[in-house]
Amino acid sequence: MEAPAIHTRRTGWTGAAETVITAWAILGGVMVLAVVGMNVWTVLSALRVWGTIFPGADIAFAGDFELTEMGIAIAAFAFLPYCQLTGANVTADIFTARASALWIAIFALVASIVALLFGLLLLYSMYGGMLSQREYNYATAILQVPIWWAYLPCLLSLALLAVASFITLVENLGKTARGGT
Structure with missing residues (x-):
């Protein structure tokens, strides 16, 4: 049985980035x-549970579908940089089960490069999408919340994903240069 890996804190600007990325992921969890x-409030209101416990409190939450859609999208994007930085992305271990440490380091390096390029491409594309949403004044149907507002935290998440990918790219480059150790 292999001993569990011990996470060492990063220092300098990478440590600061790690702290920001972790806090951002926690905010995603709060979302x-x-x-x-x-x-839960909406379901209990629909079942008339609140009215029996607190008379007059049987109020449904207007626009709950719209807020759920935007909130979960924001949260999903908030988790991306943390997953990249901690190596918590989905992997296909069946392909690397018998690979040497060097090959695993090479695969991790390639994955970091792909994540960086993917993050930058998405950042560019979503920024253009946000500008379009803002230009045409698209808003949710019930609450009339401008849709471009949801793009702002997603863009921040993608910028943090690019930072996390760059950090892991540099770390994996060093690991590859050392032969996978």
Whole structure:
């Protein structure tokens, strides 16, 4: 049995980036909890549970579908940089089970390069999408929340994904140069 890996904290600007990325992921988790709370409130209101416990409190949450859609999208994007930085992305271990440490390091390096390019491409594309949403004044149907507002935290997440990918790229480059150790 292999001993569990011990996570060492990064220092300098990479440590600061790690702290920001971790805090951003936690905020994404808070967003998920808020969406869940809103949906529980809506379901209990529809079942008329609140009215029996608190008379007059049987109020449904208007626009819950719109807020759920935006909130979960924001949260999903908030988790991307953290997953990249901590190596928590989905991997196909069946292909690397018998690979040497060097080959695993090479695969990790390639994955970091792909993540960096993917993050930058998405950042560019979504920025253009946000500008279009803003130009045409698209808004949600019920609450009339401008849709481009949801793009702002997603763009920040993608910028953090690019930073996390760059950090892992440099770390994996060093690991590859050392022969996978």
